[in-house]
Amino acid sequence: MIRIVNFTLIVITGLISLGVYRVAEQARMTTIELRETKTAVATENQSLNVLGAEWARLSQPARIQALAQRYLSLKDHPAVQRASITQLPQKFAAPPESAIRNASAVVSQRAPAVQNLHAGT
Numbered sequence: 001m002i003r004i005v006n007f008t009l010i011v012i013t014g015l016i017s018l019g020v021y022r023v024a025e026q027a028r029m030t031t032i033e034l035r036e037t038k039t040a041v042a043t044e045n046q047s048l049n050v051l052g053a054e055w056a057r058l059s060q061p062a063r064i065q066a067l068a069q070r071y072l073s074l075k076d077h078p079a080v081q082r083a084s085i086t087q088l089p090q091k092f093a094a095p096p097e098s099a100i101r102n103a104s105a106v107v108s109q110r111a112p113a114v115q116n117l118h119a120g121t
Contacts, residue, residue: 057063068074
């Protein structure tokens with residue numbers, strides 16, 4: 001009986017040791033992955049900083065103006081007014097005065113009221 005208990009305890013100890021080893025190995029692998037991820041994030045942040053500085057240099061208004069003058073044949077033309085506000089249709093325009101004076105109304109006659117035949121009941 002004692003041999004069976006000892007054998008069972010040895011097996012349980014071995015299984016627990018394997019479980020602890022597995023957890024330790026997973027923790028080690030996760031630590032390595034975390035270190036690699038932190039390194040990749042730092043590299044990407046550095047790349048973003050470099051790209052931001054380059055974009056700031058390329059998008060300077062004076063540089064863009066010089067490039068536009070050099071490569072595009074753009075000329076300043078004075079603005080010409082093509083239309084005025086008075087030429088636009090009014091949104092809520094009133095009808096002409098003559099239309100109001102000549103308006104007529106048609107009133108229909110009411111039908112005679114029907115008396116209640118059941119009034120006595």
